[in-house]
Amino acid sequence: MTEFGTNLVAMVTPMQPGGALSEPGLTRLVEHLLATGCDGLVVGGTTGESPTLSEAESADLVRAVVARAGNRARVLAGVGTHDTASSVRRAREAAAAGADALLLVCPYYSRPTQDGVIAHCVAVADATELPVMLYDVPARTGVALAPSTLIALAEHPRIRAVKDAKGDLAEAMTVLSRTSLAYYCGIDELNLPYLACGAAGLVSVVANVAADRTAELIHAVRDGDLGRARAIHADLVPLTDRLLRSGTPTANTKAVLAERRIIPHASVRLPLVEAS
Template identity: 70%
Template sequence: MTDQLFGSNVVAMVTPMTPDGALCEPGLAALVDHLLATGCDGIVVGGTTGESPTLTDAEAARLVRAVADRSHGRARVIAGVGTYDTAASADRARAAEAAGADALLLVCPYYSRPTQAGVVAHCTTVADATDLPVMLYDIPARTGTAMEEATLVDLADHPRIRAVKDAKGDLFEAVSVMARTPLAYYCGIDELNLAYLACGATGVVSVVGNVVADRNAELIRAVRGGDLDSARALQRSLIPLVDAVMRTSQGAIMAKAALAALGIIPHASVRLPLLESPPPHLERLASALATVAAPV
């Protein structure tokens, strides 16, 4: 099953950093422990929420190794390896495999805006670089290029391309691709987790899951068990936190602020061009965290 390759309750993990911008090893260990304790069964390392554009190749591999060593097989370790450079992405994929990754997350090439044929060539080249299963990452708001339905259907023929993290938000296209291919879908938009799960998604890749992976686990179980009343109640309980994390500045910034506020990581530090949350955002976040502490 695909959830054995990637998990179902997957978290797009932040990268804990010190105020001077270095990787924070104690924060990383504490965060992995927290994610495992709250029911996360897949951890994306070095993805968008992990501030991948500012990670060096050495840091990316080091993070994969650290998370793999800390998790001891209790969660799938999914390495974000996508860049706008196919050769560099393939190199990162090989380095991630050597560092202990269980799977790869491959974003559509950004900035260069290739043709759909170029997207296919890029993804197949990177998928051919290792023996690891690949989750495609479709997020046109960041990359400038969407993976079109025909492209996803074409890529589904590759034996190692097994899943899609959909941050496009076209639910009809998602169910259409699910009907036409064996690709597993993962919701990459926290605001739409329930909608995607109800339409057949295997799971979620969640930013808010850095804080509430346990609530996401309950949501997945409720949908799989056909208990939509409970699923709706869970989703509604998360609205304030999803709003605060995803709709103020951006997810990586606010997820770190939430984790620091809860004492899980020691610092909310981010690397430029990101900036830490201003006081009004922190006030909104504190209010949201208080609502999550209440029972559903």
């Protein structure tokens, strides 16, 4: 296992009707994810409804997942916000709660310059001793991590990986060739091409319900069995389309997990609404 894992899941956050966190749902979800092959659990990321989680809830969630996962998987805590001071606090709270690493999204809404992005990321990386995975998702944040920014940030001793939800393979290959950053695909539709181009692993929404299949995909690529990898990827297309291509991925994923009785409720917090 790498310091981040390879088959990472962007965990949903189980909730009760009304929005309170569901401890029974969390326990069952973590056990399900570990049993189906996840070696990295990303807590409080976008799929985990991070914008609606308070600082206290985020820390409690990390603490609970760490307690249930033990040493069976790495636990990455989503700590990025639009506010650097808040992100620093969340990073320190996640470290105190036992997280193994941090997931740091580019500051959203404020649309900082690349110099501002670098200063923000360095401030958070300096706040703890934990390794950091940057999260590049300009469709949500409004600001992309430029290749020059990624190359500069790679010089920081604790910034060691990128969750790439930008989808620019040519850019990813450039950064891979010029840094030691580990790349993780953050777009399930592109898992196969990213792995084939040298990604260290996946941070997958689909893994919430099919981590055994994403694990098989990773192994097939690493074994050099491209035919098998293509077949696995093609087999996952209908599920990927259902979860990600219509409605809200978080709500869709919770609906499937609840349908399979892995979590007791498909509840989400506004402004999200439950999937039909």
